Amino acid sequence: MTESALLEGTPQPQPGPQKIGLLRGLFWAARPRQWVKNILVVAAPAAAGELFSHHALTQVALCFVLFTACAIAVYLINDARDADADRAHPVKRHRPIAAGQVPVPVAYVVGAALAVVAPATAAVLCSPPTSALLMAYLGMQLAYCVSLKHVLVVDLVVVTTGFLMRAMIGGVALGIPLSRWFLITTGFGALFMVAAKRYSEAVQMAGKTGATRALLTEYTTGYLRFVWQLAAGVAVLAYCLWALEEGGLPPTGMLPWRQLSMVAFILAVLRYAVFADRGTAGEPEEVVLRDRPLALIGGAWLGMYALEVADW
The missing domain is CATH 1.10.357.140 (UbiA prenyltransferase)
Known part of the structure; x- marks a missing residue:
């Protein structure tokens, strides 16, 4: 029997599924x-x-x-x-x-x-x-x-x-030059969400061992709460200072979208803080995408900010 005939009767390796799995x-x-x-x-x-x-x-x-x-x-x-x-x-x-x-x-x-x-x-x-x-x-x-x-x-x-x-x-x-208000608001807004995530993880894993990141045992929930509250306050203050700074007045007949956007921004921070305080902000993307009131507030803020940018 020829070699080709032998090969015809022998199951050949199928790399396709392995590659797909990888x-x-x-x-x-x-x-x-x-x-x-x-x-x-x-x-x-x-x-x-x-x-x-x-x-x-x-x-x-x-x-x-x-x-x-x-x-x-x-x-x-x-x-x-x-x-x-x-x-x-x-x-x-x-x-x-x-x-x-x-x-x-x-x-x-x-x-x-x-x-x-x-x-x-x-x-x-x-x-x-x-x-x-x-x-x-x-x-x-x-x-x-x-x-x-x-x-x-x-x-x-x-x-x-x-x-x-x-x-x-x-x-x-x-x-594009990056303004100081942009950097401060973004930086402390990020710290707010990061600290809230750590706080939520610490609350949810309290009393458990071996099921979380080791460093969480070194933090106290009181300290992490202090950090996210401090960061939220600085982010809100920086945003408000930006919205109220000189040169932010709208053209005649236009609504002050920049100043009005402060309301939506503060409401968004307060709404997110509800989840942080409950210890359920461990997955920020889940909070942002699944909470309908927060999504509506965020949409309102985006709309007002877009109108402010359009006025420029």
Whole structure:
């Protein structure tokens, strides 16, 4: 019997399903639900009223893709480092890398490739400052994965700075000057949500062991409550000072949209604080997307802010 005949009767390996399983695992290891955070890249161009030109939209879309690629690189490398510990965790053991759907070496290779390609692409298609911001984000987040997430207060600052960088990058790519009010409001607004998330995690895991991040045991709920309340107050104050500053008066016959937007902004902070106070703000994206009153308030704020920008 010829070799070809023997091969015809022998089951051949089917790499297709294996590859599909690996790709599916990589997709879920990239945490697609977290990508909504990167919509913040529109913040600076929108605040400056420069979002809707073709060039601006193209640059902002590119910034979203590149920042998402950097975030995925961090997720993959972090989960690859923590694979052994995650396998002992009741929830994290289902993550694709810990569960064995994505081999650890593959996660490292894909993460490293994204970490190199994204800043390089930004340098060519956006600007050198945009590339530098992405590299700073990657360096900070990788340092967080290795050691900074175990340092009190510094962990809050690093996560908050990651949100601030998301909000800055659109302006950096388009060469838009970033105002002090924008930076203060965005920075402390991010700290408010980060501290509220930590507070909610601490409340929900009180009295439990081995089911949460170790650093939470070093914080007290009173301290985390103080941080999110302080951050909320500073964010509201900065926004109000911006809305009331000189030069913010509307043209004759137009409503003072800038000043009126303070009401919606304050209501949004107060509404979110309800969930923070209950200890149910552990997943900020879930709160923002699922709470209808908060969505309506946010829509009203966006509408008033858009009318203010249109008046410019």
